Amino acid sequence: MKIYFAASIRGGRDDVKIYKELIDFLNQDNQVLTEHIGNGNLSVTSQSQSDDKYIRDRDINWMKEADLVVAETSNPSLGVGYELAYAEKLHKPVIILHNSTKSQLSAMINGTDYFKDIFEYETVSEAIEILKRSIKL
Numbered sequence: 001m002k003i004y005f006a007a008s009i010r011g012g013r014d015d016v017k018i019y020k021e022l023i024d025f026l027n028q029d030n031q032v033l034t035e036h037i038g039n040g041n042l043s044v045t046s047q048s049q050s051d052d053k054y055i056r057d058r059d060i061n062w063m064k065e066a067d068l069v070v071a072e073t074s075n076p077s078l079g080v081g082y083e084l085a086y087a088e089k090l091h092k093p094v095i096i097l098h099n100s101t102k103s104q105l106s107a108m109i110n111g112t113d114y115f116k117d118i119f120e121y122e123t124v125s126e127a128i129e130i131l132k133r134s135i136k137l
């Protein structure tokens with residue numbers, strides 16, 4: 001299945017290694033459309049403002065194509081919040097992974113009835129176990 005993986009870019013890249021591990025796991029039996037999110041060379045400032053319309057339109061097209069959206073929300077990100085609202089608008093299935101030792105999930109996400117699969121984790125292994133249970137790989 002095609003998976004849209006959402007996680008922070010301009011919101012901060014502290015967790016990029018976690019994103020990469022989750023993407024690598026998902027890619028074993030699926031196609032992650034947004035692999036670039038796990039790229040350690042993609043920094044907060046590495047893409048210029050002039051690319052922004054291209055990025056936004058490309059990502060929305062990928063989301064329309066996706067069978068599932070997986071969002072890692074521990075590092076707050078405006079883009080991820082927007083993507084989650086868009087996933088709700090498109091009625092896409094959504095899995096949210098959140099490490100609550102790092103931040104408290106926004107009420108706008110946690111308080112949205114549409115998001116039923118919100119999971120807390122602390123280690124990457126736990127996050128992968130959650131994905132294994134939630135997705136038929």
Ligand SMILES: O=c1[nH]c(=O)n([C@H]2C[C@H](O)[C@@H](COP(=O)(O)O)O2)cc1CO
Pocket residue numbers: 005006007008009010011012034037047055059076077078079080083
């Ligand atoms: O360069 C980018 N490429 C890209 O695909 N995005 C999308 C995918 C991510 O899930 C999300 C991150 O948003 P933000 O950059 O506001 O943290 O937005 C966001 C940016 C930069 O905002």
